Amino acid sequence: MAHIFCTACGVTFSDRAKADWPPAAFAAFWIAVCVIRTSKLQLQPKVNPWTYLSTTQIRNYIYNRCLYDSAMKNIGERIAQKREAAGLSQSELARRLGLSPQAVQKWEAGVSTPRNSKLGDLAEALGTSMGYLIDGGPGEAGRTAPYSNASSMKPIDGWDEKTPLDDDEVEVPFLREVELAAGSGRFVIQEDEGESLRFRKKNLRENGVQFSNAKCVTVRGNSMTPVLRDGATVGIDLGKTSLGDIIDGDLYAINHNGQMRVKQVFRLPSGIRLRSFNRDDHPDEDYSFQQMQDEQIGILGHVFWWGMYAR
Secondary structure: OOEEEOOOOOOEEEHHHHHHOOHHHHHHHHHHHHHHHHOOOOOOOOOOHHHHOOHHHHHHHHHHHHHHHHHHHHHHHHHHHHHHHOOOOHHHHHHHHOOOHHHHHHHHHOOOOOOHHHHHHHHHHHOOOHHHHHHOOOOOOOOOOOOOOOOOOOOOOOOOOOOOOOOOEEEEEEEEEEEOOOOOOOEEEEEEEEEEEEEEHHHHHHOOOOHHHEEEEEOOOOOOOOOOOOOOEEEEEOOOOOHHHOOOOOEEEEEEOOEEEEEEEEEEOOEEEEEOOOOOOOOOEEEEHHHHHHOOEEEEEEEEEEEOOOO
16 A cells, blocks of 8 residues: 655555545645644644544634634734834833733734733723724724723812921922023023922822922923923923933923923934924924033923823
8 A cells, every 4th residue: 555645744644545535625634734733733643633633624623723823913913003003112012011022023923912811901001992902893982891091080179378288298399480680681590489389299209209309390382282282380300400311202391591491302422402292383403512511501300290271
């Protein structure tokens, strides 16, 4: 009796096996065995494919395998699509989930899928639903089980300068520009004794801000819209003023020859770049170290908080 040896999967078939099956069925059987033997779902060494696999099982296996591969690929594509829409890098998404960037790379490449325990956190990080990630079901508008992105409502306590501070509160003064002499065009930045805000000490500690270094600044103009509108208030940390403290793209209060400005700051090899959110009307400003010295430009502090009225 002659035998046929498959080099792909290492299985030997007899002429009799081939003769007993219709050509199409035998071909399907052979393909299925090759797929199984060369995939992660390998047969046990003592299992005889001829004895244990029917044509129906072969067909179902191939069909289910195609569905599995398609699902793996589609989940990865949906994760990548939502991640990019949220403006997140693979590394940032991995950091938020407490995973390695390689895990996210494997998801998006279709090599693996997220564990069930991570699906909820993943959907929340991407601003979508678990149903959408799994099978493309309702994502935003049609989501049947929306997740909450806000904490429970708490009453707002009114206060004024006569209201005593709580034990866990600290009063943070505002900074303002003061012209040295009328019409001189020269300014200095001083504390405004008549205006302040109150912060929880716990919140300042969580942001790494020493109480004495916390100050408030009012944003003027439209250069930082739509994030910071005219009149918005920002909290700044005066403890982070050196160029070495700069985190590229973070917001900083700048002392520009006695005038306060709030900008995104980027370090350059030869100096710094100041960037506005409204870049159509306010293009980037690059300053060399010499220009910073000549124009008396310095980092006043790192922005750790901001707030404004909706109007």
